[in-house]
Amino acid sequence: MSGSSHGSAKNLGAFRLKGAGRLTPARTSRFTFDGKSYTAMEGDTVASALLAHGVHLVGRSFKYHRPRGILSAGPEEPNALLDVARDSARRQPNVRATVQEVFDGAKISSQNRWPSLAFDVGSVNNLLSPFFPAGFYYKTFKWPREAWEKVYEPIIRRAAGLGVAPKEEDPDRYANRFAHCDVLIAGAGLAGLTAALSAAATGAEVILVDEQPQVGGALHFETSTTVDGKNGFDWAQETAAKLAAMPNVRILTRTTVFGYYNHGFLGLAERVSDHLDRPGRETPRERLWQVRAKRVILATGAIERHMVFANNDRPGIMLASAARTFLNHYGVAVGRNVGVYTAHDSAYEAAFDLKRAGVSIAAIVDCREQPGEAVLAEARALGITVLTGHSVIDTTGRLRIKSMTVARNGNMDIRKMAVDALIVSAGWTPSVHLFSQSRGKLRWDEASQRFLPDIYAQDCVSVGACNGTDETDLLVDEAISAGGGAASVNAERRFGWSGGMIGAAEGAGPDTRVKAFVDFQHDVTAKDIRLAVREGMHSIEHIKRFTTNGMASDQGKLSNMHGLAIAAEMLDRPIPQVGLTTFRAPYTPVTYGTLVAHSRGELFDPARKTPMHDLEAAEGAEFEDVGNWKRAWYFPKRGEDMASAVNRECRTVRDVAGVFDASTLGKIEVVGPDAAQFLNLLYTNAWDTLKPGRCRYGIMTREDGFVYDDGVVGRLAEDRFHVTTTTGGAPRVLHHMEDYLQTEFPHLKVWLTSTTEQWAVIAVQGPKAREIIQPFVEGLDISNEAFPHMSVAECAVMGVPARLFRMSFTGELGFEVNVPADYGPAVWTAIWERAKSMGACLYGTETMHVLRAEKGYIIVGQDTDGTVTPDDAGLGWAVSKKKTDFVGIRGLKRPDLVRDGRKQLVGLLTNRPSDVLEEGAQIVADPNQPKPMTMLGHVTSAYWSENCGRSIAMALVAGGRSRIGQTLYVPMKDRTIAVEVTDTVFFDKEGGRIHG
């Protein structure tokens, strides 16, 4: 921190008490809030720092724009949501002031107000609130029909929302770590630390997690708890140090267990550097931990609830434990004259601490008739007025509480007491979020009015406050036994705790118009919940969704129990019958970036590149994405656009030759004595008749008979096949083959190995193809006679072991040179240099597409779509009529697959040769029919064919082959194109060139 430079002029805040708290003034930092500059101490949260300077008003509520202050000192905070920025790109909306630690230079602003926090125009909503009860929007804004979209909705949208999303790309880094442990302990309060000591003693691998910067949990504020004779908080730090020194323990602070998923899997979000003044450039901002734990100990503590009464939301009203934390940990007094309103003993202790620190206590108003004896006695001893059987029924103060109105329960006598802060406690709600997420079942404990863990669904145990264990000695015993080992911990607390209430307090009872807030962030009041019930919302899930209670960013940590109790009272049903809403991850909101972690930019999705990629890029290739692969699309020369480059490439391949990178094609080596038999079963063709040294085009269907993949299969030896697949199909085809091999045909002696990446594949196509490759090929006669079309051989190319295929996807004389991938670049370079000198070109996938379309060769996935049979695609010849079995044999015979009028692949020629159809255009017989039109099919491939001197297209057309010669129509947006149906071969119909 840089603070010392501020020297003695440091103003640490008028409410910072000397001698109180654990922060030291040695290091300070500066931050601004709504443009005004403040000094904070090291360890301050934004909340404690603001309170030190007497700032309570920090935000505006969601719906009514009511002024709001800081309610809590922890992650349950519903009100104090701020915008925190390091710089313009590192800006974060909706940050809880009670969690964010101050860093030097932080620029912090309030949200959801205009023009300013103190004067917010939106607060007229508060006056209009009678018109905006829960669910009001369902009942209105329906007329006129268009007005919802044009008028009402935009207004509602502008009013809603809290923070403003960042506008720039986030420059920060995030990290991920998978981890395993024997025991994961969530929460490092007294219970979690004790359990950790015990578990660590067994030698187990332990991960102890706490979302606060320091361990200790409630010991942050509990001054009256001593452990092993020490102040509880000090004991906690010493214990943590002891644990950290053990090799089998990992302590993660500032780390939230946000989700407890199946099978011992937990998601943790660690805030690594948001608290640092100047994090290193490479330090991640947050780290995701994905932990698989054999056992989980939940020690997540309990969360204090507020009291539900009229105007209980003014700035200056806060939870008693929060006031205690601000005082005992941060050394900040939340006011000078503080009122206390409680239904639980613990708030008394807050009053004692404040009083001892010199803060005056206006009164402790306790709605119970009989508080705990011990706290009463202490209050008396300290001279604090206690009003039992009384309630606070209202408050005043516009931007900060000024007074509380106190009444004897059931009595109209009221008195107004001036206060500048009011601390409240309705008791404690065990934090059973993670337990519930793990699918454990809760039970309702009538005596203590709380839900507690009952039946566990995973190997997990709850200890401490989250398990409803109030007595310190019981808690320690429970934690030690949960840890499974031994530990010696002696904890004592001066005051026993009792009490608590849920639901609306006195004065906010049924039949009132007052705003007694249940859910602060969403402005849900007790009367909203009652209204929901009156409107027939009898399920707690309906009440939640109708009122939005518990749906704000704090997910009802404070409000759910109150809402439930108010509903139960209205419904006149016991609480467990009304039930709880479902706890869902995350426990507190988690940054997307953290969940994404490394998976951004180049790590978002692997970009697969062929061995020749860089060489192609150097030749000016444009690339296209095909699945994960980057494929060379076309090779424009200077000044060429795509069309002219493709036209040139198309011409050159047919006139001279072209060189093409076919490495991405999937390759599977099928080896074993039963290889041919296996392929017989997996492809529609017959393979036993294929001789070694020859190849054949094969079609694969699944059981349903639709074309699944295709490719050329070469037989290298009796027991060895080199199978190729489509680029995108490679992984699924291998998986599909393995499935049949392992589960249906396990008796076959054959094995499958992916060799896609073993081979760099250089296709050389065109009349000069042989001449080009001839000098590089060793030990093989590649003359037409010795090595005819559809041959394969193992040989050497430039001294490298190679597999040479004579095959063609262009209709030209063609070879595919397969060399081990590392040699691809060298062989490519040599072949290309020679090809270039002979007038050949490099070509990409676009030219490949045009050339194959000129020949009527299909592309699976473009000319077929998963509803096309081999026959539909004009490939009926490839379906063996002799075989008695292959995958797809039965599916192909189903009624709809053999009916007349199926869509069949045909060629289309536009009447005007220069018209190129749009791929995906629809075809009709009568272009003048009214909509909805009857469509016959669609254009699957369409190109300008430089070699044909006109456009060509393929299409799937109902009854297509019987329509050859007919004129059909392609109605486009602006005009209709007449087309003639043809067969699918447009170039070299006799097919002579391929044998050249």
Next chain:
Amino acid sequence: MRKYSVFALAREALRAHKGWDAQWSSPEPRSSYDVIIVGGGGHGLGAAYYLAKEHGITNVAVLEKGWLGGGNTGRNTTIIRSNYLYEESMDMYEHSLKLWEGLSQDLNYNVMYSPRGVMMLSHNTHDMQSFKRHINANRLYGIDNEWLTPEQAKAYCPPLDISKTARYPINGAALQKRGGTARHDAVAWGYARAASDRGVHIIQNTEVTGIRRGPDGEVTGVETNRGFIGAKKIGVSAAGHSSVVMEMAGVRVPLASNPLQALVSEPLKPIFPCVVMSNTVHAYISQSDKGELVIGAGTDQYNSYSQTGGLQIITHTLDAICELFPMFRRVKMMRQWGGITDNTPDRSAIQSVTPVPGLFVNCGWGTGGFKATPGSANLFAHLIAKGEPHKLAAGLTLDRFRTGRLIDEAAAAAVAH
């Protein structure tokens, strides 16, 4: 039933909203009904409403095992569009979209149908071919769907990253302007209220546990956790549980139940004006009226009836969202959840008579049936009332799995939501 209007609201404002009555009544079940609908989601409630409204059949009960709308109706990302490919789908979804356009008025309940436009991103040649196939088919069918250049897409949705350096750059988009979102809960409640008003019994917390059949195999009623309830006809509209309920009558339907997850961010001021979906990177996103970014994730790979799923599904989706919208990386996930979708082999729904007389099924809406709610409900009511399908739903029958005449939107590379 009290009419909802701004005047009624104003009147109630003056008396603390004491005058609103229950939106639907919750009667004790009768001993028997003309029609029992199993499943109180949007489809089931809507079917009951249209049975009463359009077919005059009011002796109807909707049996819901939990709370109305607690199934997928209450947990979906609310994307509405009709730009599907096959005629069977276009018929259904366009019928539905037309009903959406007047639904708030028809039900006297603001379902907040918001035609903010649904934009599907195209990332490669294959996407482009597929989207243009849709666009052309839609146009000739009378359904709006248009092609946008990347610049036009960016103008429609400013947060979009259209840079060429993106891992999967955008080469265009298909936009259906009439597509959009609606308030999911309001759909269930609005139908329930309107149906209840016409005499339909809405019965919650009542789980159908068996289907009883007469001597000729015809249905006679249902067993429930509250006893037997007689019925002349039964319409099953139980989404993720359809196969479980159909099994009670011995009818097997080709369905797989899978968890599908979604998540919302913390509420933000308006930043995202439309719905964006991308099939290539697997993501879809919109912003609700309340301000959360509503993001749909993928399905878990296995069959399950637990409405939870793996964290990896969520992270995978967010990878894609942050790649498309890098500025959202600092936004926070507020809640994640799952629903159980019932998926057919061809990813199209089933609305059909069954081999059991009197038993009708509406299922298989999978990951995309919210948008179909009014249309499907409307045509399912027709099927139940008339005993045979309406012509707009005639293709959705069960026998297609025998004949092979599938409606394979997935195979045609459409986006499923």
Next chain:
Amino acid sequence: MAEMSSPAAARTLALSGVRGRAASLAVTPAAPAERISLRARSEDVAALSAALGLELPTRPKTSAANNGRTAHWLGPDEWLVIGEGEKGSGLMAACVASGVLHSAVDVSHRNTAILVEGAGAAAAINAGCPLDLSLKAFPVGACTRTIFGKVEIVLLRTGEESFRVEVWRSFSDYAYALLAEGALDATF
């Protein structure tokens, strides 16, 4: 398929050009090697072992090494056998010589390897790999096919703080970049 003695074509390695970070944790491309994917039934393992000169491991997650050859158990009938040296060490030929039924496929160029060495090596790999890499669960010599971020790898522990990551070549840029990020994070 052993390679010929002096091919006219030069090799271009995947990951050529990348260099490990100069830190306590090094992530470096490994030297080329000969690799085969070997498949065989259990009754033929002994003969193949003899031919290869090492004991093909038959327990899951184990490897065996001898004479510069390492056999990785990948599945009940599957091994990845790696022979050191760019020119190959005759793995294919050795298998043929066994005379028993098997499938050996040369994958020398399909895979490439990245070495991760130094303090925090396991943590770096755990940036993307869900395995338990504690020495107890994954001792020296342990190997398995697994997942690393969005790609598949074969992972071998070569020492207490060193691993060999085998990955298909077109995924190696991704694997390398993620390892580098993991290595960076492992130092925090």
Next chain:
Amino acid sequence: MLLIHCPYCEEDRSELEFRWAGEAHIARPDAIADITDEEFAEYFFLRNNEKGLTYERWRHIHGCGRFFNAARDTVSDRFLMTYKAGLPKRPVPGVSATEKTVETYEQTEGDAR
């Protein structure tokens, strides 16, 4: 994210390494070419989709590559056992195969009892 015991690797491994592969013990008909349309539809399309105990296949695709069988409760997502491919369907000790609904999700998701 599930934790799945691979019977070949003899170890629990993360779901990330596995691919689900549909219902188990559906044998491809021997004379598949001769079955009826109904039988084909049954074989190819109809699945039990059990709520409760289900038998399913998984493949340890990023591990040993093997397909194997598992018995899992589709409500709790708990695995009851896994066993190698080719072995016959086995009853799960203590769980009746006819008992469809083991527990409903409403009961498993944190609701009060």
